[in-house]
Amino acid sequence: MKKILKMSSITMIILLLLVACSKPNSSDQSGTNTNDGNDTATPTDLKPEPGAELLFWTMKDPLVESAVKEFEEKYNIKVNVEEVQTWDTADRVKTDGPAGLAADVIGMVSDNLGATVDAGVVVPNDYFEKDTRENSSKVALDASSYKGVLYGYPRDVYTYSLYVNKDLVKDAKLETWDDIKAFAKKYNNVSKNQFGFMYDAKSWYFNSSFILGYDGYIFGKNGTDVNDIGINSAGAVKGMEFYHSLKEILPLKLQDISNDVRLHLWEQGKLAINMDATWNLGPNKKMPFEVEVLPLPEMSDGKTPVALVGSTGYYVTSYTKYPNASRLFANFLTSKEKLGELYESTGRIPALNGFENEEKYKNDQMLQGFLTQINNGAALPNVPEMSNYWKSLESATMEIWDNDAEVKKTLDNAAEDMKSGIKTSK
Structure with a gap:
């Protein structure tokens, strides 16, 4: 009898181990990147939620409009854009969020970041953090981070x-x-x-x-x-x-x-x-x-x-019902390809790492003047x-x-x- 019980216990342990090994990790479920160095998952693995439809608060410009259209066509996700000044979105999301009226993704200036984090209304840039850190300038990353955590998807830098x-x-x-x-x-x-x-x-x-x-x-x-x-x-x-x-x-x-x-x-x-x-x-x-x-x-x-x-960037709010779609959208807006078009289409200085070294801008006196000022500036506290x-x-x-x-x-x-x-x- 004891031998039978012992064999049953061993069988149960094996079954539990098999179940545990077949369980999807947290990034498969929520899009949160929990890569510990052994995970082979890449950002392309992130799938938007079925039926996702996003509300986007930001200031409109030609690049925003074209990027939204491209994103909708690529992912078959409707994005409703409401023009809200980037210095107003922080206060608005804090009041509209509890009422179920907040946007999924917002454009926001960096000095409002700490207040939104402490209020719990924005979530970290986790799944695409590696890409963002590789593509973004240091000043933009610093402005888009709070207490060592990256929250933003940086778009441009300003001074x-x-x-x-x-x-x-x-x-x-x-x-x-x-x-x-x-x-x-x-x-x-x-x-x-x-x-x-x-x-x-x-x-x-x-x-x-x-x-x-x-x-x-x-x-x-x-x-x-x-x-x-x-x-x-x-x-x-x-x-x-x-x-x-x-x-x-x-x-x-x-x-x-x-x-x-x-x-x-x-x-x-x-x-x-x-x-x-x-x-x-x-x-x-x-x-x-x-x-x-x-x-x-x-x-x-x-x-x-x-x-x-300072830096203007995009942030995923904690009120979104579609966190994966929102992450995909914020990352799409600030991809290297999209930000490469930013200066030409709007005159804003992109938060791109190495942008200042591009040969085609070497003789742009106005841009170079501002790049010099940025290098001699101080980060706007957030x-x-x-x-x-x-x-x-x-x-x-x-x-x-x-x-x-x-x-x-x-x-x-x-x-x-x-x-x-x-x-x-x-």
């Missing part, structure tokens, strides 16, 4: 620098900000709406470059330590003192320096130097005058502004507390620029406001 109307500036020396100030003072004619230099002076995305240039900082430890707020550090104070000095060549109230006004003056040939971002690179190639892009020049003490560099940074400094710009407030005291108040906001949000 800002100086667009120069060569017809107006001609051979003027523009090697330092002192040079720019000297040129602007001679060129300005406020009564005729003619300006040598202009930018969105109320925007802390642009103003951060002066703080960082003087060794100030937003958060410590490369933008990750939110308990170490640096906006009232000695470097930040010096940076904002420089900011205030620009008022002498841009003698307008902040409310009068709107983007619409600035871009209109630029297009009309009444603005000589326009500090603006890469997202307007495409339109600037079509201006009726010669445009040159110059990296941000030297301030005083040999210090140079450090522009913030911790959730960045929302407190933008909010707390809104009034500081007006106080310093419009009311000539004491810079140190104003920044001290902004720092305290940030600390309070961060504490309240926890």
